[in-house]
Amino acid sequence: MTQQLLQQLVEMRGIETHFVDAWGNPATIAQESQEKLLNVLGYNTTNETEIQRQISEDIQSVWLSPLNPVQVIRSxxxxxxxxxxxxxxxxxxxxxxxxxxxxxxxxxxxxxxxxxxxxxxxxxxxxxxxxxxxxxxxxxxxxxxxxxxxxxxxxxxxxxxxxPKACYTPEPVAEGKKVWGLSVQLYCIRSESNWGIGDFSDLRKLVGYAASVGADFIGLNPIHALYPANPNACSPYGPSSRRWLNYLYIDPSVIEGFEHDDVQAILNREDFQQQLAHVRQVEHVDYEGVTRLKLALLRAVFDVYNNKYLKKNTKQNKAFKAFVAEGGTSLDMLAVYDALQSHLQKEGKECWGWPVFPDEYKDYHNPAVEKFKKANLTDVKFYLFMQWIAAEQLEAANQAAQDAGMTIGLYRDLAVGVSEGSAEIWGNKDLYCTDASVGAPPDILGPLGQNWGLPPMDPHKLYQQGYQPIIDLFAANMASSGSLRIDHVMALLRLWWVVKGDDAKDGGYLYYPVDDLLGILALESHRNKSLVIGEDLGTVPDEIRVKLADNGVYSYRVFFFEQAEDGGFFSPSHYPIQSMSTLTTHDMPTLIGFWHCLDLELGKELGLYPTEEILQTLYADRHKNKQAILDTLHGHNSVSGDVGHDVNVTGMTQPLNYGMQVHMAGGSSALLSLQLEDWLQMDKPVNIPGTFNEYPNWRRKLTQNIESIFDNGDIQSLAGQLTQARNNASK
Incomplete structure (x- = not known):
């Protein structure tokens, strides 16, 4: 009887018991894992009486509510x-x-x-x-x-x-125009003027350069708010808030007040200039150094701006207050969190996130937090100011894309979750299950499974809250852009939950109200005129791919994963039109890294492969894949005779690199995204999944300043070939 009751509860809460893994094999969620998932959802599974009581309570709560809390219908x-x-x-x-x-x-x-x-x-x-x-x-x-x-x-x-019945598609794309664009990790950009990290001014320049050679969009990493007081927590996929922006992308030099004598005095100090030169020159982003410099300058600029405008009845103050009012509780929560974390850091207290805050500060809604806010209004105002400036500078880059005539312009990336110590959870703990994490079962990218350290939303609580948190996320991340990429879009259907302390492979799937969420996505897509791309890699059930397509979400097709059963690579001309194709992603090696197996070498050094046998199998598969790639490139006349036919004697060269990109451009996908790193023929990846401190993830910079990249004749020629191939594919 106990087992039957547990299964009833498992079914009621949408816990999956069986699934098909990334290799197409049937897999079962262990009974122990199912029970643990019930536990993190708040259920006591220790005895039959308790289980029966909780089932009865859940059933009663439904029947005692005359109407559902929220209902989604289509037009x-x-x-x-x-x-x-x-x-x-x-x-x-x-x-x-x-x-x-x-x-x-x-x-x-x-x-x-x-x-x-x-x-x-x-x-x-x-x-x-x-x-x-x-x-x-x-x-x-x-x-x-x-x-x-x-x-x-x-x-x-x-x-x-x-x-609406489906998401928005821009008219030129709907009419068959094939477009291409560049994907870039914004923090990686080098320029003649930035402060050791790419910024929104760099983005505005990049938009102009890229548009001038035929690009129709610039794809960005998640630009979500991180942690001013904890700068080394730098993963864009583990943010503090997904509704707000990373202030490190602000360019201080274009804010009114930057030229003030007090600000310039700080900027021109010898030690400041030495540190600025250092963060600009180093190979990897020095987040601590950049944060120290930017916070000092931005605070000085804020003091000038605050005294001149924000303490008076000015149009600037009215605009600032309107921004704060529109941001509501969510914006206030982030600003208070950032001010409080900074305050605790200055006191020398452990402060990586709210779980280690003093007890009275562990919840945004506690009276002590309100008291802190009132005692530190200027500090809180400073963090509100930074969000306002960040939003204005992002919009300036978006406007530049529109002015340049880009079909899509900027496309933003929505991370699948927030980190455990985030402001987003701090202010809405009822929504998140902090004893579990989002991840993935074992697959091709992660043979051991993956645990991303991101507490998941409880789908039942999301429903009870009228879906407002997801509405806010979609709307905020479609702002100042023409497209939104949703990382791990399967999360709209199901998420792999890993209970704290367990291995990633021992997790289980929890289902979400996919039809409702897709309806909301379609509504916000039309309101914001935003095309939607769903990152549908990994363990993906066929049902979600069909559902996404029916709802106007563009699939994400990576060349290296598009293989037939015989090992050959599908021609890009066979990809779905309703898709964005690409050669590589931020979680994969660059083209040179792939071809020379540098990712496998790194993986071995970092202990990512459980056995030598697995590693050797990966090497053998890579060898076969490279030969198959050469075969398909030559078969489609995508590369010249200068590129070898035999993988044993053919290394990665510029003709092969560029040939692969032009090969993709002739495909049927409406959108083609290419990595700027591959234009520069870089060898090091920006991220290695499954690593934390073992590799400098999210830090590796580009090898050239953006001002010089587009002066390169070879790159200009490549861009011209891409544009021509896309135009031909449109006919």
Whole structure:
């Protein structure tokens, strides 16, 4: 009986028991893993009585709610509303009141029994019925409210979301235009003027350079807010908040107040200039050095700007206050968190994240936090100011892309989660399960499985919160851009949860309300005119790929993974039109690294392969793959006769490198993304999955300044060939 009850609870909470792994083999989630997942969701599984009680509580909570907390429908669909009431009320006349986002109100008199009876239950000896009521309402796209009333009493209310059938696609792309663009890790950019890390001014320049040679977009790493007081926590995929921006990308020199004598005095100090020269010259981003310099200068600029504008009734202050008001609790939470973490750091206290904060500060909603905020208003205002400036500078880069006539412009990247010590969790702990982490089961990229250290959202709590956190994430990350790439887009369907202390391979899948989430994604996509790309690599069930395509989400196709059963590589002309193709990603080696097996050498040094046999198998597979690549390139006349036919004597050369890129450009994917590192023929990767301190992830810079890259005749020729190939593919 206990086992049956556990399985009932497992099914109720959407825990998967079986799945197909990355190699196409059936796999089973261990019973122990299923129970552990229930535990981190808050369930006590120690005895049958407790399990039965919790199941009853969950069932009761549904039946005692006359309406669901949120309902998502698509444009043109009938509005069918489930209503649950005690049997003595089901024959009474009720009123459904729909208040549209615009404020327009409609009322519908309903008798529950006029609908279709769909279920019934007994709660404390009271019989409840659920009816499906069909409401004849033509509602516009948007976020509306629906209330169930009896006389003047509001029995329940539901958030009603009306979404388009599919995500937005720009008209030129919808009409068949094939475009290409460059993907870049913004922090990697070198320039003549930045402070040892790429910034939004560099991005604005890059947009101009790239557009001038035919590019239609610039793809970015996640530019989410990280940790000013913990700069070495630098992974863009482990942020503090996904709604806000990384202040390190601010260019201080273009903020009004930078030329003030007080600011210039700091800038021109000998020690400051020495440190600035150092962070510019080093091979890897020195996050501690860059943070120290930028915080000092930005605080000085803020002091000037604050005194001149933000303490007076100026248009600048009105704009700043409007930004803060629109940011609401989320922005306040981040600013308070950053100020508090900095304060604790100065006191010499452990402060990597809220789990080690003093008890009174471990939750944003604690009275002590409000007291701290009131005592440190100027510090909090400084962090609000930085978010305002960052948003303005990002928008300037976006405007430059539009002015340059780019079809898409900037495309942003939404990380799958936030790190454990983040401000995002600090302010909404009820939503996140901090005793688990998001990851992946064993696959080609991670033979041991992956644990990303990112606590997942509880899908039930997300539903109870009317999906507002996910709405905010989509909207914030579509701002100032023409496209959004969603990292690990399978998260809309299911996520691999790893319980704290367990190996990644011992995790399990939890399902999410994919149809609702895709509806919200489509709505925000149209509101923000943002094309959506879903990173659908790894262990991907066929059902999600079909569902994503039907919802207008562009697939993500990596050349090295597009292989037939015989080992040959599919021609890019066979890729789905509704996709973005690429040769490599930030989690993969560069073209030179791949060809010369530098990633396998590094993996061996770092202990990423459990056995020598696995490593040798990878070497053998790589050898076969490289020969297959040469075969397909020559078979399609994508490279000249100067490139060898035999892998045993053919190294990576510029003609082979560029030939692979032009080969991709002739493909059928609507979008083609190329890595700037491969234009520069770099050999070192930016990230090695499964490593932390073993390799300088997220730090490796480009080898050239962006000002000089586009002066290179070979690169100009490559860009011209890419544009021509894309134009030919459009015909």
């Amino acid at each position: 043109g669909e009938l509005l069918v509303v489930p209503v649950r009431l005690p049997i003595e009320l089901v024959n009474d006349t009720h009123v459904l009141v729909i208040t549209e986002e615009s404020g327009e109100v409609s009322e519908f008199k309903v008798i529950p029994t006029d609908g279709e009876l769909s279920a019934s239950a007994h709660i404390d000896d009271v019989e409840f019925h659920e009816y499906q009521l069909t409401i004849n309402a033509e509602l516009p796209l948007g976020y509306h409210t629906m209330e169930l009333r009896a006389d003047s009493d509001v029995l329940a209310s539901v958030r009603l979301i009306v979404a």
